[in-house]
Amino acid sequence: MDPRVKEHAAIVADWSTSIEAGDQVLIECQEGGEVLAEALVGEVGERGGQPLVVFTSASASRAFLKRAPAKTVEAEPLHVRAAMEESDVIVHIRAGANTREMSDVDPAMRKARRKANEEIREIRLSKRWCLTMHPTQALAQEAGMSTEAFQELYYDAVLIDWETFAKEIEKVADRFEGADEVRLVSKDTDLVMPVTGRTFVPSIGDHNLPSGEAFTAPLLEGTEGTVHIDLPAIVEGQEVHGLTLTFEDGEVTDWDAEKGEGAVESLLETDEGARRLGELGIGMNRGIDKPTRNILLDEKMGGTIHLALGRAYKECGGENHSAVHQDFIKTMDEGSKILVDGDTVQRDGAFWYEESF
Amino acid sequence: MDPRVKEHAAIVADWSTSIEAGDQVLIECQEGGEVLAEALVGEVGERGGQPLVVFTSASASRAFLKRAPAKTVEAEPLHVRAAMEESDVIVHIRAGANTREMSDVDPAMRKARRKANEEIREIRLSKRWCLTMHPTQALAQEAGMSTEAFQELYYDAVLIDWETFAKEIEKVADRFEGADEVRLVSKDTDLVMPVTGRTFVPSIGDHNLPSGEAFTAPLLEGTEGTVHIDLPAIVEGQEVHGLTLTFEDGEVTDWDAEKGEGAVESLLETDEGARRLGELGIGMNRGIDKPTRNILLDEKMGGTIHLALGRAYKECGGENHSAVHQDFIKTMDEGSKILVDGDTVQRDGAFWYEESF
Numbered sequence: 208m209d210p211r212v213k214e215h216a217a218i219v220a221d222w223s224t225s226i227e228a229g230d231q232v233l234i235e236c237q238e239g240g241e242v243l244a245e246a247l248v249g250e251v252g253e254r255g256g257q258p259l260v261v262f263t264s265a266s267a268s269r270a271f272l273k274r275a276p277a278k279t280v281e282a283e284p285l286h287v288r289a290a291m292e293e294s295d296v297i298v299h300i301r302a303g304a305n306t307r308e309m310s311d312v313d314p315a316m317r318k319a320r321r322k323a324n325e326e327i328r329e330i331r332l333s334k335r336w337c338l339t340m341h342p343t344q345a346l347a348q349e350a351g352m353s354t355e356a357f358q359e360l361y362y363d364a365v366l367i368d369w370e371t372f373a374k375e376i377e378k379v380a381d382r383f384e385g386a387d388e389v390r391l392v393s394k395d396t397d398l399v400m401p402v403t404g405r406t407f408v409p410s411i412g413d414h415n416l417p418s419g420e421a422f423t424a425p426l427l428e429g430t431e432g433t434v435h436i437d438l439p440a441i442v443e444g445q446e447v448h449g450l451t452l453t454f455e456d457g458e459v460t461d462w463d464a465e466k467g468e469g470a471v472e473s474l475l476e477t478d479e480g481a482r483r484l485g486e487l488g489i490g491m492n493r494g495i496d497k498p499t500r501n502i503l504l505d506e507k508m509g510g511t512i513h514l515a516l517g518r519a520y521k522e523c524g525g526e527n528h529s530a531v532h533q534d535f536i537k538t539m540d541e542g543s544k545i546l547v548d549g550d551t552v553q554r555d556g557a558f559w560y561e562e563s564f
Numbered sequence: 565m566d567p568r569v570k571e572h573a574a575i576v577a578d579w580s581t582s583i584e585a586g587d588q589v590l591i592e593c594q595e596g597g598e599v600l601a602e603a604l605v606g607e608v609g610e611r612g613g614q615p616l617v618v619f620t621s622a623s624a625s626r627a628f629l630k631r632a633p634a635k636t637v638e639a640e641p642l643h644v645r646a647a648m649e650e651s652d653v654i655v656h657i658r659a660g661a662n663t664r665e666m667s668d669v670d671p672a673m674r675k676a677r678r679k680a681n682e683e684i685r686e687i688r689l690s691k692r693w694c695l696t697m698h699p700t701q702a703l704a705q706e707a708g709m710s711t712e713a714f715q716e717l718y719y720d721a722v723l724i725d726w727e728t729f730a731k732e733i734e735k736v737a738d739r740f741e742g743a744d745e746v747r748l749v750s751k752d753t754d755l756v757m758p759v760t761g762r763t764f765v766p767s768i769g770d771h772n773l774p775s776g777e778a779f780t781a782p783l784l785e786g787t788e789g790t791v792h793i794d795l796p797a798i799v800e801g802q803e804v805h806g807l808t809l810t811f812e813d814g815e816v817t818d819w820d821a822e823k824g825e826g827a828v829e830s831l832l833e834t835d836e837g838a839r840r841l842g843e844l845g846i847g848m849n850r851g852i853d854k855p856t857r858n859i860l861l862d863e864k865m866g867g868t869i870h871l872a873l874g875r876a877y878k879e880c881g882g883e884n885h886s887a888v889h890q891d892f893i894k895t896m897d898e899g900s901k902i903l904v905d906g907d908t909v910q911r912d913g914a915f916w917y918e919e920s921f
Contacts (some may be wrong), residue, residue: 228636231643236619238598249627257641258628262593263620271605271615279585284614286588290647305662469805 208246211362215339215416216246217258220254222369223337223416224296228255233294238264240302240341249296252503259290265308272309272316275418280319288327297336301503306349309444313472317443321477321530332521339365339416340503349441350499357499364417364494364504373411374421376491379558380409380421386547389425389487391512393543395435396452400425405524410488410507419492419507424525425484428457434514436500436535438498438505445470450535458482459516474516481482486515489545489553505536510556512539565603568719573591573603573698577611579726580694580773581653584728587609587610590651590758594610595621597659597698603777604655622665629666629673637676645684653695658860663706666801671830674800678834678887689878696722697860707856710845715854721774721851721861730768730774733848736915737766737778743904746782746844748869750900752792752808757782757844762881776849776864782841785814791871793892795855795862802827805893807873813838816873831873837886843872846902846910847893855893862893867913869894869902 220226232251233337235246241262248258272280291297299523300524309317324554340346340361347357402423408417438451459482464471475482493509506513518532519525539545545553557563577583589608593601598619605615625694629637643748662845666674697703704714723808759780767775793807806822816839821828832839848865862871875889876882895913896902902910914920 228633229639231641232805233643241619241621242594245621245624245627248624249631252628252632252636255633255636257636257639257643258624259641259643260619260621260624262598264598264602264617264619267602267605267615267617270602271609274606275609276585279609279612279614282586283612284588284616286590286614286616286647286650288617289650330805412731469789511697 208242211358211366212243212246214366215313215362216219216243216250217564218365218369218412219247219298219337219339219416220250223339223413224298224335226254226256226296226322227250230256230295231293232256232296232298233257233259233290234260234298234300235263236260236300237302237422238262238266238304239343239345240300243302243341256296259294261287261290261544265303265305265409269308269312270310272320277319280316281323283323283326286492288330291327294334297331297334299336299338300341301338302341302343303345304343306345306369306441307444307508311446318473318477318530325530337414338414338503340501350501352499355526359514359545360430360495360497360499361504364419364492364507367494369412373409376409376411376419376421379489379561380407382415382552382559383407383421383547388548390546391434392546393539396433396537398432398434399430400449401429402426402487406522408520408522411457413508415503417492417494417504417507420426420488420490422486422488422520422523423488424519424523426457427483427526429458430454430484434537437510438536438538439500440502440503440533441468442467442474442533447471454484454526457484462551474531474533476559478529480527481531483527484514485517485519485525485527485532486513486523486534488513502534504533508536510539512545513537516542565598566724569600571723572719573607574656574764575722575769576604576694576696576773577607580696580767580770581692582657582899583611583613583653585607586654587611587613588613588650589613589653589655590647591615591617592620592654592656593617594657594659594704595623596661596700597657600657600659600698608816613653614691616651618644618647622660622662626665629669629677634673634676637673637681640680642819644913645687648684648687651691654688654691654695658695658697659700660702661700663702663798664801669801671800671827675830675834675887682887690693691880693820694771694773695859695860705856705857707858709856717852717856719863721776721849721864724851726769730766733766733768733776733778735917736846736848737764739909739916740764740780740904742777745905747903748791748896749903750896752788753894755789755791755811756787757841758786759844763879765877765879772864774849774861774864775849776866777845778846779843779845779877779880781876781880781884782844783814784840784883787814787841788813791894793894794856795868795893795895797859797890797892799824799827799831799890804828812843814841831888831890834874834888835886837884838874838888840873840884841871841892842876842882842884842886842889843870843880844875845870859891859893863891865893867896869896
């Protein structure tokens, strides 16, 4: 086994989820991530936990969604719920053999399945949970990189001293905490988001690994302006490019995409919450030094921000409910600014405490 | 996807487990069997069932058993139990990437884990359940065959007209039903097993796929004589060759093995039930035309019988309790006889109703 896989598994078990004796640990693993699941089972066992690996492959999901009657797609899987309820820790391993495997599945069926699984998702979020990834060939391909180069980028972002990095992330979160509004300014973008009373959460490698961001949930109402998303996103298995979103009083009232319009439309129609922001995040992980078209990595990239439509995380005090949580990432480089109550805290991608500011 | 995989999955869903709308279906899948699991997910969905795939790889089990403290190995995984309880149908897919993966695991740990899972096994047996297999390269290697040849043998045994074959198996079960004793005679073997009041179950591809056997559970007491097992068996990951078992009043009182003595010793010491017969089976599937060192196939081979030490199946009226159920297979060819209350019902591998008898 690649020693990095074992090291990764140990970070998940200790830093991210603090596994200890007696923990029931449910490991959800996509195809291609089996080696990390196997390594995690060993780490869980060593710490006295009970592992259960659930295999969730995109081709199986596709077969299910293409062949099951709508009534079945809309029904909650009771055994999945039972296993989730009985678990203390949930680790989800993103991997995959083809990132476009779901591209020919009816979006209505995908939406229905997301709704069927909504309570199960809530149960998961009430546990100690960690979303991580295994750098498969398909993910390297998506990033436009060789597998070796992609693995190097990935492990540069994951196998780091999380204790030291966590302190820096907490410093940034503290700077935003207590503010009334955050404003993003750059080419094609001027967006004001009210955040009064919200919490800025330092994401330090617990719920997401890798992580390295400070995030919050804007208020349900009051977000105004336009944001241009320059990095591509994968929405419902389809590529979305050059998305511009315009908000009025918190809701998307106008939008345009150079590519992937159908997916954006389906996303926005999921429910009312899908048209409101659930998250504003500030990426800080400089191990991720270029976009990989992988949201888990790209949203953490140093010098980026991301906005999510849909479900807000409760730990921010967020109130937006939705069956979806779709992130979009934007680079904040040359000419960009982040303002907190009018003060510039990041300019051209550099934070106030950095020499290059 | 190999069309045979899809056909196999459809037989599991229809013939073996009669999946219908609303069924919660738990699919346990060993590594290398993912493609069959994926096919099954589609079949389950098509019939209105909810699939959940649990991934059980030997290398993960090995890592767990080598690294977990004894207390953890001895504890029941509560989330596994919860998922099992909530399921209507359990399909277990045997596969694997290395049949000897468990060969360097402490047998005491394996035994402890079996005990920890004993109630979960009972729950599984109370559901509609099917044990099947996916013909991986490792299983072909174990059989001493090319992957292609092994797949051909496998699908010859699986992709058949189960309705017609079931009638033949039922005829054989009926011939044994109501008997007081079954006697096996061949070179090095003369074993008498009392079966008064027991049921002979026709195994027609429901609980095992492939199947093709009639089986019962001998009485707890009264089995007398010696049986020589000429085919190799894998016991606790180790190969056992040339096993001879001697029974007195139902219990193994003497034994000898040319190879794998340690594994046999550990097996017999599991508990009291491990020293008594839990099963006598008559193999009838002529699609399996040579031994493959795979118990699921070999025990169904036309012209063989098998005996299991340990747990008896309740549907036979069996009373033996144990944490193990270990099968051993013996060929009944030239010079062999099976007698039912003194009447020869099989001679040189041919049944009474066959022309070659």
